[in-house]
Amino acid sequence: MKIEKTEFARFNLKEETLDTLEMLGYLQMTPIQEQVIPRILDGCDVVGKSQTGSGKTAAFGIPICDQVQWKENAPQALILEPTRELAVQVREELFQIGRKRRIKIPVVFGGMPIDKELLSLKQKSHIVVGTPGRVMDHVRRGSLELSKIHFLIIDEADLMLDMGFIDEVKEIITHVQESSAQVVRALFSATMQEHVVDLWKAYMPEAVQVTVESETETVSSIYQCAYEVENEEKFQVLMKLLQRENPADCMIFCETREMVNTLFQKLRRKGIRCGMLHGGMEQRDRLYAIGDFRQGKFHLFITTDVAARGIDFPDITHVINYDFPTKKENYVHRIGRTARNGKSGTAISLIQPEEKRAQQEAERYSGVTIKLRDKAELQVAEAQQRTFAKRQKEKVILKEGKGAVFKESITKLTIGGGKKSKMRAGDVVGTICSIDGVSADDIGIIDVRDSITYVELLNGKGARVYEILQKKPIKGKLRKIQKTDR
Secondary structure, three states: OOOOOOHHHHOOOOHHHHHHHHHHOOOOOOHHHHHHHHHHHOOOOEEEEOOOOOOHHHHHHHHHHHHOOOOOOOOOEEEEOOOHHHHHHHHHHHHHHOHHHOOOOOEEOOOOOHHHHHHHHHOOOOEEEEOHHHHHHHHHHOOOOOOOOOEEEEOOHHHHHHOOOHHHHHHHHHHHHHHOOOOEEEEEEOOOOHHHHHHHHHHOOOOEEEEOOOHHHHHHHOEEEEEEOOHHHHHHHHHHHHHHHOOOOEEEEOOOHHHHHHHHHHHHHOOOOOEEEOOOOOHHHHHHHHHHHHHOOOOEEEEOHHHOOOOOOOOEOEEEEOOOOOOHHHHHHHHOOEOOOOOOOEEEEEEOHHHHHHHHHHHHHHOOOOEEEOHHHOOOOHHHHHHHHHHHHOOOOOOOOHHHHHOOOOEEEEEEOOHHHOOOHHHHHHHHHOOOOOOHHHEEEEEEOOOEEEEEEOOOOHHHHHHHHOOOOEOOEOOOEEEEOO
16 A cells, blocks of 8 residues: 655545655645645635745645546636746646646747747647736637636736736636636735735635735744945945855845846856846746746846746845835835745845835834844955855856656657648557557657647656657658657
8 A cells, every 4th residue: 555645645636646746745735735725626716815935836736737637628727827927937837736647738928929829729728827918818819718617716816916907807707707617716815905805805705715824924034134325335235245145046136127237237247147037028038037047057136026926936045135125015025035935044135325214114014123234344254255256157057947856757759740740649649558568647748739749758668668669650650759858
């Protein structure tokens, strides 16, 4: 008898789901997961109040990935995210959770060509993740089928509504409810502002409310300090802080895109590896910047408040407010990037005289006094300077993402031929399953494109299948078979 190593085994989840959770390291539940998962499994509407980093993506992702029917071609779940970066991040986490169940999850958002999304939505899709504007665009085009939607998730609702998506969100909820007979709805928000409560009461009046520790309670565990500076000395003070602290991973917040660009160039000219992110960048560049920071290609990430919440960076040791935020909530969101999962963290602010009022408002809001330190005492030893400089020249050691655990057991292959040669997923499954010792359970996601087909082989069967397919015809013809990291 198998001994379950994960707390999620208490729920009646499928074996593939439990195996995947164990592989991904989901062994203990967070409070939000413990309260939300059983309610979604029971078909209850849920309203969850939780800050970023509480594990809420898995809280709704686990039951959805477990419950969707693989044979159904139309989407069964729709997840709304306020930003493109969050949509990509949530799609990636759900893809990993649903990997052994071969869950297909297209992501749709503005700023990228819609043609590829249209092609993706024409294929089998179990879960669709997207931003409200682009989702509504697909609904109007008729390219997003809603009749089979059984789960509707509104994530980061306060941020979504603050960004002006209220009309689109209401319209999407209405379309889903009119198109699908039975829908489980869940709304998650870091704060319960009036417009969020109004949305909840109007569309989910019988929802079960779940509340976990607030961000303002969490920040009390972060060491917070500040230095009073004049504008012309900010960069010099920042350099001293970086040399003295030599942070493992640090986010440096600026108020404007222009300041992000300026600070990025200043640091790069000094030979300091860093990255940047702001809303004025091309979407592809934004996604690359986030991915590079997560992988450890650089350890200093200069950004606006676009990265103050939602986007998951699990191991931030330091947050530096190069510009103090004008909104008190943003101070809490920013420093909440550090001290995750019981770890310690440091938040340092550079405060100009005209920013004192904003500092006082942030202190009242968070309930914590920001300790003022004398910049004259900010001394940096030569050894600290050398250590910091040496680190900038060290070889980059890339961090492994959540999906790295599957590398040994999953092999990705490309097969020459696709829709244009009338290749179907069934042709690939039939051929692979005819190989001795290989069954449908060993086949992961199959993605049939116009002229090429991608297939995942699970359970360590990839090497054998790859070898045999070199001489085994698919749909009556020998195909070019290659391994890929795609």
